[in-house]
Amino acid sequence: MKNLVVGAGFSGATIANLLATELNEEVEVIDSKDHIAGNCYDYKDENGITIHKYGSHIFHTNNEKVWDFISKFTDFNTYMHKVYANIDGIETTIPFNINTLYDVFPKSLASRLEEKLLAKYEYNKKVPILEFTKETDKDLKFLADYVYEKVFLHYTTKQWGVSPNDVSGAVTARVPVYISKDNRYFQDKYQGIPLEGYTKVVERMLDHKNIELVLNKPFKDYKKAYQKYKRVFYTGAIDQYFNYELGKLPYRSVNFKFETHKQEYYQQNSVVNYPCNYDFTRIHEYKYYLNEKSDKTVIAKEYSEAFETDKNERYYPIPNDKNTELYNKYLEKAKDLDNVYFLGRLGDYKYYDMDKAIARAIELFEEIK
């Protein structure tokens, strides 16, 4: 009896690889898409530029086990991600930090704010914006209101389609004021882009004599016959597995509008956010990631939108009490199934960075082996 893995993203590929290599078991991996790597799928276009089809992906982790695992399949470049933001025409870096102060304010005001921040907060602390707006000092309150309005409010509304008051604290905590001069977006020990792209990494993970890969194959084609498998690892949406019988778990989706420009670079950085102008949230420019040379460049403008079944992709689970309650009900139902395991960002209804998705699959493997 072999294993069935539904989904050839990082979660599915990790568990399939471990079953095949460490337990020497046979694994059939299916995916409804015509490609592997799930949301992390990338490809080289006709200009030799590696495009991340579902949005920019930067690998970053502090988890040694995950780093050792993924490093078996690829080398990484030394790339430290920075995000620029265009705030009323001024280009600066975010999260908002001490350097940002000097980009957006006159020097005298910036240095007064810096002094007050350093007197009050520990260096390198990230203060979530909603906590920061409770400041009572007049200058710091001015700063908090500025960051709330210019960086947080409109961006959050565009991204989630609702007022920030209706967005969970878990999401809003991700927008901090960073008491630091560190302009990097991530502070993890390991970060970079796989030298041959993410698709190649997943291809190598699945390249094993015990693994059979079937693309363009939705799980519904297998549902009746799944008992013939020793175990099923399901990385698709848990509500879809149960035919939405308790209701649909909501997601935000994203629409990327790609443009090719006949110029070397379109913008100064791989990602520029537009927190207070335009309808798109950010612009990605892909050639920066692997420092690819071409006289053309490809960008994507990112528009957030609601997820609708069969119309667009599930991107971000929407964490709130109501959705968690519905997810927990599905989880209860899942306990009645024999040898069916849910994992991944869709199976667990959780936003996972790539390293967390891999870590979760490794943990599950260790539990079942």
Ligand SMILES: Cc1cc2nc3c(=O)[nH]c(=O)nc-3n(C[C@H](O)[C@H](O)[C@H](O)COP(=O)(O)OP(=O)(O)OC[C@H]3O[C@@H](n4cnc5c(N)ncnc54)[C@H](O)[C@@H]3O)c2cc1C
């Ligand atoms: C816009 C965006 C940007 C991101 N950027 C980063 C980043 O910079 N760094 C980072 O670490 N992480 C990033 N992530 C997170 C990253 O995409 C996830 O960690 C990763 O995709 C999780 O892999 P997964 O295998 O769990 O899910 P997926 O990649 O979604 O894989 C699931 C697979 O299952 C298949 N599937 C689903 N249902 C079925 C079915 N019924 N039958 C058959 N196949 C099915 C799907 O087609 C898909 O291929 C980002 C996510 C988003 C949305």
